[in-house]
Amino acid sequence: MFKIMNTFNKVKMMMATLLLVVVGAGCNKELDEAPVLRYTGEANMTIEDLLALHQVGSVDSYSEIPEGTIITGVITSSDQEGNCYKYLTIQDETGAIMIKVDDSKLYPRYRIGQRLYVECRDMVIGDYRKNKQLGFWVDGSITGIPSSREAMYLYRDDVCGAEPEALVITSKNDIDPSMYNRLVKLEGCHFEEGGTATYCDPGAATSRNIVMSDNTQIVLRTSNYAKFANNVLPTGDGDLYGILTIYNTTPQLIIRSLDDVRMSGGGVNPGTTETLYSVDFSSNPLEGQGWTVLGDAGWFYWTGGPAFAIQNQGSDLIDSWLVSPAISGLSGYQDVFVTVDDVVNASANGLMEMYYSTSFNGTDINASDWTVFHNMETLPAGVASNSNFRIAFRYRDANGANWRINSVQIKGVPVR
């Protein structure tokens, strides 16, 4: 028995040891961490010196950059809200420059506060309506770095830092060219149309006036692709942050998000667009929803999408119309537009167009007036509220040309 107990003691010891080793190993060890991206080179030119390489003339032009030029700066722009589109602005202590990049989703990698090195290589410095930009000179204007070539030109360095301090501007008269493309703060200002107008009219970039405390005015320029484009400008006085650019002789402020707008009034109900009509593709819209195919046969409901689709494999043209039912429920809304998500593969001689009509009799295309419109184009006032408002998709093509419409929506802003 003694022998057994003795063995048990040994066992205990062994179990303890083994457990120790394994539990020790099991205790969480520090997890590995990939190093942050670092740029190994050095900048050899200030932005001010870079800007000085190019003199703005009467028309857009460009100047070459010495081989091996490397600049660095901190990013101040962001396309997260859709207002700064396909460019980055960076600045150092000496100046700021806009870098054109042919990429519509830059913000996850190029965030505000990020240090960026630019190996200028074969890029040029030029101007677009007097605003200096870094890019490539193609067919008379500056174009961006192709997204597949970003890695050759743009180098991030270290974790993202803080946003650079904004340059304070209190009057339009303060502005001089060294401030272009810089992050600025318009101190003590208000919107001329605060509380009444939206940041942007549907369909196109829009200018609004910012009134400074000395009553000079600076333009706020907003893209219709900005997520806040349909929000109403706030009331009250306050400060605005953003990138200051120049358009010929007009200084423009471009805000990056609504966080850049700090007005005392605030609180204005944003007048966002509402979706007023959309095709329900869960069942065949050609059966029961009032959609019809007129002219030549061709349009069909493609369950694989689901979508409306058409493809003429033959070499003889077909002219097939896909016509909507009369769409009601659009009165009481302004700035109505149609948004279509589609894939078009037209041949050179093909015609694929969208029309609207208020006079269609339900059977004869040719007996009614049809007006061409484009995707997201604001329709003339009064058209959409007509009780016989219809839209149509016309395919006139052959040789395998195809068109697929994944979604059709009609949107508008409620009339206040």
Next chain:
Amino acid sequence: MYFCKWKRITKFKDMKKTLFLVFSFVMICFTGFSQDDPTAADSVSNPRGSGESSTFDTEGLDDEESTVGGFVPGLLHSSRDVFSNNTSYAFGIAYFKARGLDSKYQTIAINGLEMESLVTGRAVYAQWGGLNRVFRWPENVGNLDPVTFNFGDIGGSTNYSTRASNYRHQFHANYSLCNRNYNNRIMLTYATGLMKNGWAFAASASTRFGSQLSYVDGSSYTGFAYFFSAEKRINSEHALNLSFWGSPTSRSLQSNSTQEVYDLTGDHYYNSNWGWYDGKKRNARIRKTYEPVFMLSHYFTPQNGKYQITTNLGSSFGRQSTTSLNWADVPDPRPDYYRYLPSYITDDTTLQAWYTDQWLHNRDFRQLDWDHFYEVNQLAAANGERAQYIVENRVIDHVQVSGATNVVTNLTDHIKLAAGVDIRGYHQRNYKTINDLLGGAYWLNEDKYADGESPDNPYLLYDDLDNIGAHLGVGDKFGYDYAYNIFKQNVWATAKFAYSHVDFHVGANFTATEMWRTGYMRNGRFPDDSQGRSEVKVFPDYGLKAGVTYKINGRNYLVANAQWQTQAPSILDAFINPNIRNEYVGWVESEKDLGVDFSYIMRYPFMRMRLTGYYYMFRDVTDQFSFYHDDYGTFVNYAMSNINKRNMGIELGIEIPIGSMFTVALAGNYGDYIYTNQPNVTISADNGYDVFGSGFTEYDELVYWKNFHVAAGPQVAGTLGLKFNYKYWYVNLNANYFDKIYVDMNPERRTTAARGTLSTNSEQYQQLVAQERCKGQFTLDLSVSKSWKVKQNTIGFNVSLTNLTNNKNLVTSGWEQRRYDYSGYNVNKFPNKYYYAQGITFYIGINYTFQ
């Protein structure tokens, strides 16, 4: 940190000194024996997965404390291992891997001839699927224990015998009903035993079929199997045995999906591989396997009985083919492709709601739309155009010829020597054919991903430059066509020494592996580098093993084993994009493995126990895969090398009999399997062009995943069992728990390229690197069996119910997708994918044995 859990245990205060001593001992064992090898343990274990869990071995415990002349019996030939005996079946549901070791670290032999594919390093069990009765009692050697039929791998070795005279004279009939991959199995086996005329014969035939009861929708299974073995005792010294078998099987495959899809369908076994066609569920993914094996064995046992020489010649050959959809200029037809999921459609709430609704309520929406494929193809055919959808067949043909001989001899009463040579040649041809044009007219041998990649090189598009524009029909080869060729020669020797209180063994082997690729198609991406023979690479490798068993007495044993080996890399990891290139990966080299274990084994009538600590180290492991790189917009080849890993843990098995009828068993593994370095990666674009924007077609980087976990099944697993045995009634009840189940990581997410400039504290970074640990799960199993003697014959049944509580949340494997959203740092764009263990399954077998 080592002592973090132990501060609380005051009971062990006085153990500090002894702890230190024992700890030192363990460490010495772990390091001092690294050049040698181990001993111990036993076993003939239950062939798992056959469903025949009724075959409980009731071999008695060795009651004698010590025997003649102070000689303590060794552990061999003792009862089966108390850990594997209690875990091999119970842990199967969770894809538990003993010590976290991949099956490529196991040797699977038949008659001493290794059966692993030289390409994958893993045995193809399907080659003898359905022949459970004749492949029933292999010789199993656990992990690092000594082997006599070959050198043995670090994950253990198994040897099946097909020698006809080894089968007892009887006729056995079995019918099984279950709801696993197949539903029915009928198996007939007959053996003559050794007859007076010196002949012995054994034969078996079976069929497996039906899938209506299976968990996975759209599944099918049909399998047949045959086995024949004949032995002739030529004289008292010589015997010849010829055996051959085959198992033609056709079965459908299950898809894997993201959690979003499982949630939308409310089904953890959702299968996107099938769709309605002609009123039937048609599965696009069918795997057919038929790889018969022939084996001729010669046994030489001289009159003096001092040694035995066994020589085997074997050949396996045949085909494994898997069908799959392929498509050209049309959207991805797989219903669960990420672009068809609500999570992808974030900028249009109406459309998102519609997709959600379709997923939730439209069962057809979730499945393949065969009618649409036919419609599109027929329209195209009517216009003389190519098919847009096809079913392709990915074929793997192989021929293996192998020979091995080994000698086992007792040099003295204390020394047993085994040595052998084996030589294998392996040729595997890989290609695709067209299985079904789905109503289309023809297919073109073009690479859809190459379209538009380079306007200045039109040849990029063509997979077969010598047949540009050929209209391909059913049965024609396309895509790729190449062969792997491997020759492997191995010599080995092991010696076992048995003395009164100490047994030990040593062993060594030397292996030479030659490999090369032969291309049979000239690919447009690499016209000069895809056809013909590649350079031949030779990898010399060696292994050393040793072990010692200290027999404290006939009840208590201490065992230490160690094995060091180098292993040629798999040819699968040796080439950059082997489908189309003859180019080797830059730094392909042999991996180095070390395995060490240390056990305490106790065998008393009132308790049997094994407690083992193990430590495995892997260096210079290689891995390779391809995926669509979203940042570069092309397929890339991702070749990893210099991967170091470490598996350590403890295994415990205890059995305590209660009275004559009951036994309580407790067994479990607590493991910790991690990566221990920052491996290298070479990323190269499939198209051989500079898509990185950096001026190079490939680049190297490091993967920062040290101390992250290796995905190797549950690293923690335990079972508590109650066994009942009375008058041939056997009842087993097991409660099991599984934990530390990690998903397999996408290495790319742990690189500087992926991290960019995210700060460590940012949520995005934390999401990016976090390795998901799946929730721990309980399962419950019950099995009952009983047999009766009817005169000379036996009739019996066995019922086993697995996962009685119907737990459908046990992840058997999960992995991070290789695609990664570089531009958005959004890990949820390509979320993890999972397979889940099946809910309750049953297996009912009825056996009749005529003696």
